[in-house]
Amino acid sequence: MSSTPATAEDADETWRAWEVTRRLSPRGAVRVMKRDAYGRLDENSYPSTHLVGPVAPLTPWCLNLADDAGLFWLLCFDFDGKDKHGVDPDLMELAHDECDALSGVLAELSIEHVVCQSSGTGGRHIWVALTAGISADEVAVLGRAARANYRTLDHGMLHNARTGAARPPLSPHRDGSASSVLRGRIDVLLAPSTTAGMVADLARVLDVRKPAVRSAESVPSGPVDARHSAHRPLGASGTAHMATIGGGSNPSWTGFMCLLAAAHASWQYADVQHAAKTAPGMEHYRSKNTGRGGRRTRSVAEAAERLGRQWEKAQQYAAIQRPLPQAGRTPADLTELEGIVRAVDAVLSSFQAAPGRWDTSEAAQSQRSILAAVAYLSLQTGKRVVAASIRDLALMTGLGRTTAATALTALAGQDLLARISTSDGGNAAEWRLTPEFSTASGTVRSQPLHNPRPPTELFNTRADQVATLEQLLTDQRHDLFTRAGLGHLAGKVYALLRHSPALTVDSAARLLGVSTRHTITVLSRLRHYKLIIRHPDGWARSKRDLRDHAARLIGVTGLLRDRANRYRNEREVWAWWLAEVNQMNSAPTRRTRRPHVSSRTLQFVDDLPGERQWPRYPRAADGRGDHREARYWASNGMLEPGSLWYSSAA
Structure with missing residues (x-):
């Protein structure tokens, strides 16, 4: 936008926006954008200040939500449908729906508010003015509760009394548009009626209505x-x-x-x-x-x-x-959940603070995925010790079972995971996260030295961590990025480009921990299938998601689904064989009469609800178990209770 308004009408709008800002601002100055050496406003930052006086700034501005003493006088709920690459249509629609949902909750509680379209890209701001200053802690509780309900909400400004700020209603945007009022009246902000008690009620309602973690x-x-x-x-x-x-x-x-x-x-x-x-x-x-x-x-x-x-x-x-148990569990002792949340926080912090530790090789990336999967299971189940089979972890991360087993062993050797028990028969091995997990030194009898966070904050933090881990685990889990497709490294590059606008060959090589030549090969494969495009700063994701199309061209569509079916069949054959071994080791008088697998449809035992009545295990000519034949029956669905399949010999 130009340094001065182009028309008298534009000038009136600017003065009107500035007048609203002057009456709303809790401080004596606002933060303003600064033009670069070429006179452009390319960066979305506000490094300079401008006194709240009669003269409006020449560039877009934002006002602080709290005063100099750290008390909030304004609340702004910012719903954004953008990612690092710009506007995402799915996210923007979700932002609009979530904005309308919060607006409905505010209306139910008779909280006067104004809904604005923040710019021409379609983002939303909900503004609420307060009758008196509210402490940062109270607003932070509201911010966490709102974030637990609405995933597109940028709640950072509600957690920062010193620098939390937003562009006020009617104010100009650097792209030439301006914040426009969609619903509500500016008057309700200039003459506020929302009290601290109403804000506390809003936090309680949002906490009650937040979606379940599962x-x-x-x-x-x-x-x-x-x-x-x-x-x-x-x-x-x-x-x-x-x-x-x-x-x-x-x-x-x-x-x-x-x-x-x-x-x-x-x-x-x-x-x-x-x-x-x-x-x-x-x-x-x-x-x-x-x-x-x-x-x-x-x-x-x-x-x-x-x-x-x-x-x-x-x-x-x-x-x-899918590996989660049917019923969730909330720890009765909040110190246990506090320990889980702290351990997961340590894991996520490690991913962000030391990316080189997890990106130096393909093996390290596999370890990162497995560690995230164990952390996710621990959060979801509410248990410090979780039973996690190699096949379940492999399916969660898109890795093969051998790679998953190698990663588990490596993490245990690095003291990042502790193996509590080994696999026994049909029971999976049990694992526990170790970072910041021990509470022995911080407890005296039954009284914890470090009291856990309040339940509301603890559960909201847990929900936020679950969402983060779900995003991390699904980011590169695709048929295309299996070993038979473009490989795990290609998936890693694609995932990195979700969080970065672009990557150069050198930066990608440094993050992947491989040679420049290897990185060029990976990028060329992604470019060949039009998954990435050229960018002024290197390579960026294409606007369309063509992973499914590329997987069809390579011939790997359905590979992860087939792997899941194969692992399920292997589990079933293993359970069948364990039942056969148990039958062989039982006294002859205690053995049940069992028909051959091909003689009739399988059924459940009536007097033992939930336990399978397995048929006789297939035998080879020498009397040994015929595991190939057993896999054939399992892979064709013939072991399912109620199956109508019969062998050709029946």
Whole structure:
């Protein structure tokens, strides 16, 4: 934008915006942008200050939310649909839905607020003015509760009383646009009515309504149509989400919960397409948020593209959640959960503070993925010690079982994981995170020396860590980045480009811990399939996600799914063999009469609910167990209870 307004109308708007800022600002100065040597405003930073006087700044400005004493007089909830590469359509729609959802909660509590479109890119700001200053700790509690509900919320400014700031309503943006009011009146900010008690009530309501850490335990965000029923079975939570009228208060979130429930229930894409046509909870895949309180119907192509992209994402999340037990667990002793949260925080800090430790080789990257998977299981189960089989960890991370086993051994040797027990029969080995995990030195009898954080803060921190680990684990888990595809290093580069606008060959080589020549080979493979494009600063992700297309061209589509099926069959054959060994070691009088596998359909034992009645294990001509034949029966679904398969000899 130019140094002075181009027209009288623009000048009036600038003076009006500055007048609003002068009346709202808790401090005597605002922070302003500074032009570079070429007169441009390319960086989104506000390094200079400008006194709150009669003269408006010549460049965009932002005002602090707290005064010099650290008391907040303004609240700003910033919903952003951008990533490092610019606006993401999926994220922006989610930001709009989450902004509307929070606006609805504020209206329920009679909290006067103003909803603004912060710039031409479509971001949202919700502004609330306070009658008196509120301490930073109280606002931080609200910020954590809001973040636990809304993933696109940038809550950093609510945690920083010294520098937390945002561009006020009507103020100009560096791209030439300005913050515009969508709902509400500026007057409610100039004559505030929101008290500290109302802010505390808002924090409590948000804490009660936040989604469960586990998707299977989440509740709908709105009323449910009891008449609707899915055409295929779903869990209780998935059934409720599918029947949520109009997608509830947050259609984007509800729609994804429907897809996640369908992925857990092993639905096919055709089933999802069928449900998206009529299921009330999948309104997000039929219409989109207009950004002004309404919705408009999507085009057929847009709806199909959005549904397909989100279905792939749901399948990735389902894959890492599948090893979790059916029922979650909340530790009765909060010191235990505090220990888990601290250990995971140490792990995540290590990933950020010492990236070279985890990116020096492909083996180190595999260790990083396995450590993240164990941390995720510990958070989700609420247990310090978790049972984690090699195959489950391999499927969660997209690695092979041999690579996962090697990584576990290496992490145990580095004292980052402790093996509590080895695998025994059908039971997986038990593992525990070790960083900052021991509480022995900080306890005196039953009284902890370091009291845990308040429950609300602790649970919200846990939810934030779970979301971070889910993003980390799904970032590069794809058929394309398996060893038969482009390889784990290509997946690592692709994941790095999610968090960086661009990478040069040298910077990528340094982060990957491999030679420049090897890095060029990896980048050339990604470029060949149009997964990355040239950028002024090196290489960047292409705007379209073409991983599925590239996987089809290479011929690795479905590789992770096939690997999961193979591992499941191996587990089943192993359980069958253990039952056979147990039968052989039993006294003859205690052995049950068992038919051959091909003689009849398998059934459950009536007097032992939940235990399988295995048929006789296949035997070779020499009387030894025929494991190849056993795998054949398992891989063809013939061991499933109620199977109607018969062998050709039956």
